[in-house]
Amino acid sequence: MSVEKGRLIARGRTAEVYEWGEGRVLKLLFDWCPPEWARQEAERAAVVTAAGLPAPPCHGTVDVDGRKGIVFERIEGQSMLTLIGRRPWRAFAEARRMAALHADIHAHSGEGLPPLKRYLERSLKKVDGLEDPTRERLLSLLESLPDGEALCHFDFHPGQISLSAAGPVILDWMGAFQGNAMADVARTLLLMKIGGVTPASRLEMAAVGAVRAGLSRAYLKRYLALNGNADQEEIWRWMVIIAAARLTEGIEGEEEPLRAFIDASLGSGEP
Numbered sequence: 001m002s003v004e005k006g007r008l009i010a011r012g013r014t015a016e017v018y019e020w021g022e023g024r025v026l027k028l029l030f031d032w033c034p035p036e037w038a039r040q041e042a043e044r045a046a047v048v049t050a051a052g053l054p055a056p057p058c059h060g061t062v063d064v065d066g067r068k069g070i071v072f073e074r075i076e077g078q079s080m081l082t083l084i085g086r087r088p089w090r091a092f093a094e095a096r097r098m099a100a101l102h103a104d105i106h107a108h109s110g111e112g113l114p115p116l117k118r119y120l121e122r123s124l125k126k127v128d129g130l131e132d133p134t135r136e137r138l139l140s141l142l143e144s145l146p147d148g149e150a151l152c153h154f155d156f157h158p159g160q161i162s163l164s165a166a167g168p169v170i171l172d173w174m175g176a177f178q179g180n181a182m183a184d185v186a187r188t189l190l191l192m193k194i195g196g197v198t199p200a201s202r203l204e205m206a207a208v209g210a211v212r213a214g215l216s217r218a219y220l221k222r223y224l225a226l227n228g229n230a231d232q233e234e235i236w237r238w239m240v241i242i243a244a245a246r247l248t249e250g251i252e253g254e255e256e257p258l259r260a261f262i263d264a265s266l267g268s269g270e271p
Contacts, residue, residue, distance in 0.1 A: 005064055013251075014174075020071055024059060028069040038068035041174040044113060045070070048176060051108045051151060054101075054169045075171070077164035084158055084211070091211040092218040094158065099222035101168055102156055102188065106181035106227065110151035116179025117147050123245035129259075130244065137266065142241050145234065148180030156184065157191045158215075182231060185223060186238035190246065192216045194257045240265035 005026050006019030014033055020026035029037055038061045045058035056072040063069070080098065084091050124130075124138050153160070154175040162169045192212055224230045243258050243265070 015069075019074075023074050025072050025074045026062070026064065026069045027072060028064055028067050031067050033068070035068050037174065038070050041070050044173050044176045045072075047110075047112045048151070048173050053105060053108065053151075054167060055173060056169060056171065075162045075164050075169045077162045077169070080158040080161040080163055080168070083163060084215070088211050091215050095215045095218035096222040097168065098156075098158060098161065099219045100226060101161065101170060102153075102185065102219075103223055103226040105153055105156070105170070106150040106184065108151040109149055110176070110178025111149070113151070113176050113178040115147065116152055116154065116177035116183055117142065117145075119177060120183075120241055120245050123248045124241070127244055127247045129247070134262075134266065138241055138244050141237060145183075145237060145241075146180055148183070149178060150181040150184070152177045152179045152181065152184035152187075154179075154184055154187055155191070156188045157195065180234075180238070181227070181229075182234045183238040183242065185220070185230070186235045187242050189216055189220060189235070190239055190242055190261075192219070194243070194254060194261060195251075236265075 005028065006021075008016060008018055009025060010017040014037075015027050015029045018026045018028060027041075042058050042061050045055065048055045049057055056075050059071040059073065061068060061070050080094050084094055120142055121139065124135060124142065127135075130138075153170065153173060154177055155172060156170070160171045162171055192215060220232075220235075224232060240262055243261050247255060247258055
C-alpha cells in the first residue's frame with residue numbers, strides 16, 4: 001500500500017495509532033506482538049460490524065516498517081476516560097451510559113468468535129506461580145460456570161469508549177469472544193478495580209482514581225437494572241477466575257494486587 005503513516009495519535013501497551021490517509025487510522029502493532037494478532041483483530045472487527053454495534057469499520061491489514069497493522073475508520077472524539085478525568089462530577093452519569101452500552105453488546109450473539117471459556121481454561125493452566133490446589137480449584141470453578149453465547153468485548157472500560165458527535169463508539173475489539181456476559185462484566189469490574197495505567201491515560205487515570213470505586217458501583221447497579229438475567233453472585237465467581245487469567249498478560253504493577261485479590265476471594269468466597 002502506498003499510503004505513508006502520518007502523525008502519531010496514541011500509544012498503548014500493544015500498539016501505536018497513526019493517521020493513515022483521509023479519514024482513517026493505522027493501529028500498528030509493536031514488533032513483539034504475534035503476527036496473527038492483526039488478522040485476528042480484523043476478523044473480529046468484521047463480526048462486530050456485522051452485528052451493527054457502534055464500532056470503527058475495519059479496512060483490512062497492512063505491513064508497515066516490518067510491523068503488522070490494521071486500518072480503521074477514524075473516529076473523532078475524546079474518550080470517556082478523558083472526560084471523567086477532566087470532569088469527575090460526570091463520573092456516575094458516564095458509568096450509567098457505559099453500563100447501557102455493555103448491556104447492548106451482550107444482547108448480540110458472539111457467533112463466529114472464539115469461545116471465552118476455553119481461553120480462560122488455557123490461561124489458568126499456563127499462569128506461573130499458582131499452587132496446584134489453587135489452580136485446580138479455579139479450574140473446577142470455571143467448569144461449573146455456564147459457557148454463554150453473548151458477544152463479549154473483554155476489555156471494556158472508559159478508555160475504550162470514544163464520545164463522537166454521532167454518539168459513543170466502542171474501540172479495540174482485539175480480545176472479543178463468544179461467552180457468558182457475566183464474565184465480561186466481571187472483567188470490566190476487575191479492570192476498574194485493579195487495572196493498570198497506560199502511558200496514554202496516565203493523567204486521566206490520576207483523576208479517575210478518586211472516583212474509581214463509585215464508578216464501579218454505579219456501572220454495576222445500572223447494568224443489573226438493565227439486564228434482568230444478570231446474576232451478581234455469578235459475576236463474583238467469574239471475577240476471581242479472570243483475575244488469575246490476567247496474570248498471564250504480564251501487566252506491569254498488577255501482579256501483586258491481582259494475587260492479593262485472588263487470595264482474598266478464595267478465602268472469603270466473594271471479592
